[in-house]
Amino acid sequence: MSNILIDMKQVGEIIREKREEKGWLLRHLAAELDIDQALLSKIERGERKATKEQIQKFASVLNLKKDELMLQYLSENIAYEIVEEKNASDILHVAEDKVEYLRKQDKRK
Amino acid sequence: MSNILIDMKQVGEIIREKREEKGWLLRHLAAELDIDQALLSKIERGERKATKEQIQKFASVLNLKKDELMLQYLSENIAYEIVEEKNASDILHVAEDKVEYLRKQDKRK
């Protein structure tokens, strides 16, 4: 089930919207995550990337679905990684085959 | 046009096969790339990742198609990045949408 509206939102925007919806200041959310508020500001504006662990915390503190936020996060990272490659979608399709293949191999061990 | 036979081969294997086909020793190919032969050995066995620049050199020194080798390299990297995620293929599909979206946005500027 894909959701184009959510999917095109960047992780930072999702976080900022949810934070503002709750009426929290940067420093409040930053304290919850135990990071500098300047860093949070940058994450929300997409100037810096969050870590995987931070994404988990964001989800639990902001009542966002962990899996959904992580999906956005990981796919966003990959998108930036290959957006400059002319054959980006080929790369992704081959990657998908490779994942499947790697998993089959893994099971054998 | 996908090629399941090639696609499931790891970059290291492709390189090793081509090197052996040419009858070159590790030290020969390593010298061409100006890297330690121990490092090349690791790359061929998949213990280490090559850099993007090295992939280009491999292609030109070994008469491999640059685009094709780079496709394998990049997709392999992505596959390893997410193979542990249960929803890997969702991630890749969303990433594909995001790439498209990012490109459209970029054009506007």
Add this chain to the structure above:
DNA sequence: ATTGATTTGTCTATATTTGTCCAATATACT
């Protein structure tokens, strides 16, 4: 057993990423 090829393990250098601090700017209120 010796030689040549490859692999393993470890250690260092370098690059990249992540985080903090503080100053600058923006926003809102009187």
Add this chain to the structure above:
DNA sequence: AGTATATTGGACAAATATAGACAAATCAAT
């Protein structure tokens, strides 16, 4: 206008990840 509060920008420091170098160990062939 001035002041208080919130956010952002930029320089730096700390932490982590990656790449490379080297020596020693293993393997393969004769």
